[in-house]
Amino acid sequence: MSDLQSQDYVRRSASTMTPPSARSHEEQVAKLIDVSRCIGCKACQTACMEWNDLRPEIGHFEGTYQNPADLGPSVWTLMKFAEYENEQGNLEWLIRKDGCMHCEDPGCLKACPAPGAIVQYANGIVDFISDKCIGCGYCVKGCPFDIPRISKTDHKSYKCTLCSDRVTVGLEPACVKACPTGAIMFGSKADMTHQAEERIIDLKSRGFEKAGLYDPAEVGGTHVMYVLHHADKPSLYSGLPDKPQISPMVTVWKGIVKPLAMVGVAMAALAGLFHWVAEGPNEVTEADEAEGERVLRESETEKSS
Amino acid sequence: MALTRREFIKLTGLGLAASSLGMLGFGASGVAQAAAVRPFKLSRATETRNTCTYCSVACGILIYSMGDGAKNARSNIIHIEGDPDHPVNRGTLCPKGSALLDVVHAPTRLKVPRYRPPGGTEFKDVSWDFALDRIARLMKDDRDKNFIAKNAAGTTVNRWTSVGMLAASASSSETSYLTWKVVRSLGMVVFDNQARV
Numbered sequence: 353m354s355d356l357q358s359q360d361y362v363r364r365s366a367s368t369m370t371p372p373s374a375r376s377h378e379e380q381v382a383k384l385i386d387v388s389r390c391i392g393c394k395a396c397q398t399a400c401m402e403w404n405d406l407r408p409e410i411g412h413f414e415g416t417y418q419n420p421a422d423l424g425p426s427v428w429t430l431m432k433f434a435e436y437e438n439e440q441g442n443l444e445w446l447i448r449k450d451g452c453m454h455c456e457d458p459g460c461l462k463a464c465p466a467p468g469a470i471v472q473y474a475n476g477i478v479d480f481i482s483d484k485c486i487g488c489g490y491c492v493k494g495c496p497f498d499i500p501r502i503s504k505t506d507h508k509s510y511k512c513t514l515c516s517d518r519v520t521v522g523l524e525p526a527c528v529k530a531c532p533t534g535a536i537m538f539g540s541k542a543d544m545t546h547q548a549e550e551r552i553i554d555l556k557s558r559g560f561e562k563a564g565l566y567d568p569a570e571v572g573g574t575h576v577m578y579v580l581h582h583a584d585k586p587s588l589y590s591g592l593p594d595k596p597q598i599s600p601m602v603t604v605w606k607g608i609v610k611p612l613a614m615v616g617v618a619m620a621a622l623a624g625l626f627h628w629v630a631e632g633p634n635e636v637t638e639a640d641e642a643e644g645e646r647v648l649r650e651s652e653t654e655k656s657s
Numbered sequence: 658m659a660l661t662r663r664e665f666i667k668l669t670g671l672g673l674a675a676s677s678l679g680m681l682g683f684g685a686s687g688v689a690q691a692a693a694v695r696p697f698k699l700s701r702a703t704e705t706r707n708t709c710t711y712c713s714v715a716c717g718i719l720i721y722s723m724g725d726g727a728k729n730a731r732s733n734i735i736h737i738e739g740d741p742d743h744p745v746n747r748g749t750l751c752p753k754g755s756a757l758l759d760v761v762h763a764p765t766r767l768k769v770p771r772y773r774p775p776g777g778t779e780f781k782d783v784s785w786d787f788a789l790d791r792i793a794r795l796m797k798d799d800r801d802k803n804f805i806a807k808n809a810a811g812t813t814v815n816r817w818t819s820v821g822m823l824a825a826s827a828s829s830s831e832t833s834y835l836t837w838k839v840v841r842s843l844g845m846v847v848f849d850n851q852a853r854v
Binding site for chain 1: 694695696697698700736737738739741746748749750751752753754755756758759
């Protein structure tokens with residue numbers, strides 16, 4: 353059917369048996385979002401909904417241009433509008449296209465307890481395999497960027513797929529294609545990094561001295577990167593984490609408590625086996641039977657009296 | 658089925674052992690890893706080039722419809738995206754253009770001419786024949802009444818100044834040429850295009 357078969361998985365949630373990635377020469381892909389070129393038109397939002405056949409319920413006006421108010425199971429990407437008054441006292445309108453960052457080290461995948469419900473392909477895309485999703489919501493807690501949302505309709509988790517169905521057949525994601533200002537670009541991770549470098553030089557020459565690339569090393573880099581005019585303060589852009597961290601609880605539970613518990617279960621089973629070999633099954637003796645009969649008779653006489 | 662306590666514990670243990678073996682890779686775990694990417698939905702869809710219906714920028718669009726044109730298959734538009742070969746937009750679209758699919762299928766979309774007679778309060782659906790006949794009739798009557806063949810100096814001018822024409826922007830060069838010829842040959846001088854909006 354498609355190229356992204358199990359040989360392409362480099363990671364698989366809740367699995368100790370991720371298949372070896374047989375196709376070792378697949379190019380890593382990346383989406384580059386140049387925030388400095390975004391005009392906030394939301395073409396990416398509509399293109400995303402159109403391609404993925406999603407139509408969220410029509411909501412209410414919340415007093416900002418941001419619409420809908422938040423990401424959702426049918427809203428996989430959202431323009432977030434932030435107003436920032438800079439040091440010169442000028443208003444800057446910082447508009448950031450929010451959505452899955454497709455981390456190299458995905459917190460959602462690490463937190464997921466359902467085997468194979470979250471996978472990472474060799475090209476870097478992190479995808480939710482819905483039929484294996486149990487809707488527990490651990491991915492929501494595990495995500496450093498607060499992206500996945502659980503559907504109230506089918507109780508499964510949803511987020512941007514980086515249009516894995518389009519990328520598989522050699523197309524760019526729907527949002528990238530639609531973007532009228534070229535603020536969203538798509539290509540190999542190397543090409544996108546190079547593209548960003550050129551743009552950052554340009555921005556610096558225009559007075560944005562702190563311009564830079566957002567490709568946070570804390571999550572191993574991301575396959576959705578931002579060019580920011582204030583790369584020293586990512587949190588200005590509607591709370592983009594300055595240092596994204598997978599919740600320590602994920603590391604504690606999945607890294608320490610779970611293996612320990614597994615060892616505990618295995619030890620209990622082994623202890624049972626050894627006990628059975630050394631002591632044998634727990635036999636009922638004649639005396640136990642007689643005692644049991646006596647207790648039963650006593651209780652019956654008590655009941656009848 | 659009646660289970661003694663002992664049998665129940667035995668069965669539970671067996672179940673646990675079986676599922677543990679499954680987890681270790683004995684059994685159909687390969688099936689569980691089958692490809693799960695959503696199939697590409699346009700593989701055999703019919704692709705049609707057109708121009709976006711909205712503004713005067715006139716972006717090129719690709720319309721994808723299901724069905725291969727077979728006699729019994731009724732085609733239906735399933736997806737619209739930008740035309741990368743179109744010089745105006747090179748594949749990009751604005752938010753309205755990106756959402757064109759919902760315009761195509763909108764229940765409120767205008768599909769037939771509607772007519773509200775002078776003094777009437779409500780529009781009613783009419784046939785194209787009725788609409789075109791009525792437009793032609795009114796144009797002819799007005800032109801016969803107000804056509805200026807010669808000006809005060811006696812020079813032939815062939816002007817028809819009492820009716821104007823607003824043409825569409827989402828037209829090909831050929832359509833625009835024909836529109837120009839028809840309108841100017843009637844003597845119409847008040848002539849503009851939505852491209853100036």
